Amino acid sequence: MNRRDCNATVLAAAALAYLPFRAGAAEPGSAPVILVVGDSLSAEYGLARGTGWVALLERRLQEGRRTARVVNASVSGDTTAGGRSRLAALLERHRPALVVLELGGNDALRGLPLETTRDNLRAMIRASRDAGARVLLLGMDMPPNYGERYRAQFRAVYTDLAREEKVALVPFFLAGVADGPQAAALFQDDRIHPNERAQPILLDNVWPQLQRLLPRA
Template sequence: MDRIPQLTRRYFNSGLCRALLAGAWAPGLLAAATAAEPRRLLIVGDSLSAEYGLQRGTGWAALLQQRLDARQPGWQVVNASISGDTSSGGQSRLPALLAQHRPALVVIELGGNDALRGLPLEMTRDNLRAMARAARQAGARVLLLGMQVPPNYGARHAEQFRQLYAEVAKAEQAALVPFFLAGVADGANPTALFQADRIHPNEAAQPRMLDNVWPELRRLLKP
């Protein structure tokens, strides 16, 4: 009487049965896993994005993840910013980051340290162009965050530095935020929004920095 149940148990425990079941269910499971995988937004920047001098989780990149969770769910922010990084450093790091994370969107926030170190404008321009091009070739949309230098660098140099971001964005079909620190560095009382070194924005400035980025970023988030 128990022979049929025994045969049934043997069949369901057999390798053939497991293989058939795997073949039937695997495509559905794979499709579900793929659908649930978040799209990645990669930020490659310097101390302005690396939460230098700030409590962890209070920088604009962390605030961006919170806003995405609330308004555009399904995105994961990968903040690969390093304090002190230059455009050369970002260019050298980017290929590995693209291969590892496969981002759908890349935010490039670099060039400020190039200016502080007096590096040639042509080098900064070429590095940013190479980064934007590599990201696009990897299938990602690109957002470039522009920077400006203080007036003491000279009006002509300051204008050339400001313009190089627009030139890169136009040449590489990237979106552009003209001045990442608008309303922070050029506000009525800018020292109130900076740390004691007067170089790095404080925690109070981070929401404004995110608001500067958000309009262009929101446009790029659309399918």
């Protein structure tokens, strides 16, 4: 990953940022909502509609006859600040039982302070919990060229928050994709965004923690 690729990703976000979100406000007696708040890794950037890991999650829930409904509120190019600014309206609109937070990668690519990322994620965790939702935090990492010290500090943002706020954590959302033996075959040409082949792996990374947090039927 490099800054030039990051800038291309951010510019591409403009076309996707205004796509409508799925579903309306939750109503009493309706299926519990899983709200996914993420960036391009969850917004199907560069993928055919319906092939991203969030769409695969919805399909898995349906096949398993789980009553939860999935709302994908992810925006390509988004940062933790952007997610934080959008979250209150999303919580009010969808009244989720579970919030999945997949943000932070763009903060690091833009060189934003780690403490700012930490504060934004903490605020989102607390706002979701105050709204009555459980929270699943998806951890991220940076490529080796960022240096081991920075990478350790970045990873600690997620592990520390999960411990301090007592929320569920997927330690590395891209496990088996970015660090796998066939990583090159699992990314799009930009070498930033996982391709369609990688999406089931991403879902499998999230699923064990997510299913533990689903409301019981």
